[in-house]
Amino acid sequence: MYKIVGNMPPLPQxxxxxxxxxxxxxxxxxxxxxxxxxxxxxxANILKAANSPIYGLTRExxxxxxxxxxxxxxxxxxxxxxxxxxxxxxxxxxxxxISKAKLTETEFKQAALATVWAKKLDPSIKDDLVxxxxxxxxxxxxxAKALEEQEGITALKEAKNFIELRKxxxxxxxxxTEQACAMMFEHWKFNQNxxxxxxxxxxxxxxxxxxxKKVAVMLLVIKTCINIKECYTKESITQASKLAxxxxxxHFDESAIEAQEVEV
Numbered sequence: 001m002y003k004i005v006g007n008m009p010p011l012p013q014x015x016x017x018x019x020x021x022x023x024x025x026x027x028x029x030x031x032x033x034x035x036x037x038x039x040x041x042x043x044a045n046i047l048k049a050a051n052s053p054i055y056g057l058t059r060e061x062x063x064x065x066x067x068x069x070x071x072x073x074x075x076x077x078x079x080x081x082x083x084x085x086x087x088x089x090x091x092x093x094x095x096x097x098i099s100k101a102k103l104t105e106t107e108f109k110q111a112a113l114a115t116v117w118a119k120k121l122d123p124s125i126k127d128d129l130v131x132x133x134x135x136x137x138x139x140x141x142x143x144a145k146a147l148e149e150q151e152g153i154t155a156l157k158e159a160k161n162f163i164e165l166r167k168x169x170x171x172x173x174x175x176x177t178e179q180a181c182a183m184m185f186e187h188w189k190f191n192q193n194x195x196x197x198x199x200x201x202x203x204x205x206x207x208x209x210x211x212x213k214k215v216a217v218m219l220l221v222i223k224t225c226i227n228i229k230e231c232y233t234k235e236s237i238t239q240a241s242k243l244a245x246x247x248x249x250x251h252f253d254e255s256a257i258e259a260q261e262v263e264v
Contacts, residue, residue, distance in 0.1 A: 139181030
């Protein structure tokens with residue numbers, strides 16, 4: 001796995017520049033727009049995301065400036081990373097029995113729930129929660145790449161829920177999606193908060209600051225409810241609700257219902 005990650009090509013320069021600008025506290029929307037607009041495909045993808053029903057806008061977002069204003073610099077950096085990763089890692093996640101389109105759909109549904117829930121529970125963590133919900137499943141592409149030339153592996157396709165899927169990943173490649181994602185982001189020097197959350201989620205990092213730990217636990221609830229095997233099924237909602245109660249995280253049930261009504 002380390003070899004796969006170490007051999008990954010560098011991110012496009014546009015993406016690197018966006019990440020650097022988004023780290024700058026003095027950065028402006030114009031600074032980010034001027035970089036993204038150099039990449040027409042990236043621009044089109046961000047506008048498509050901005051017009052998703054997730055945000056319930058009554059007017060169409062027509063310009064990149066409007067889209068960046070809507071998302072904010074933090075979430076924009078996540079969207080840019082998501083689209084770039086799918087372009088850089090040239091593999092379909094067939095090993096899971098899904099396509100990149102299905103992976104993207106799942107990511108957006110997780111981000112939708114993260115957005116609704118964080119606004120009710122704790123707006124101060126919304127950016128980190130939405131970004132990690134949007135990006136954490138990208139580790140599946142790393143795992144798919146590692147298994148690209150191997151045949152006869154069926155465990156990842158046959159897993160029926162989030163718990164079985166994580167177990168199958170561990171048994172097949174020794175890491176879970178979230179750990180693989182953290183490894184990739186470390187290679188690319190992405191947002192350190194997101195790396196810490198993912199490593200804590202995967203059990204690699206034993207402790208992180210309380211605010212990030214809260215994000216990791218909320219992510220566990222979200223991914224139990226919505227994943228590539230189950231999406232708002234009776235069983236997944238029940239298990240996610242139990243986790244939310246266990247960790248004393250309020251507003252989950254009503255947020256899940258609200259987010260479920262959004263078609264992304």
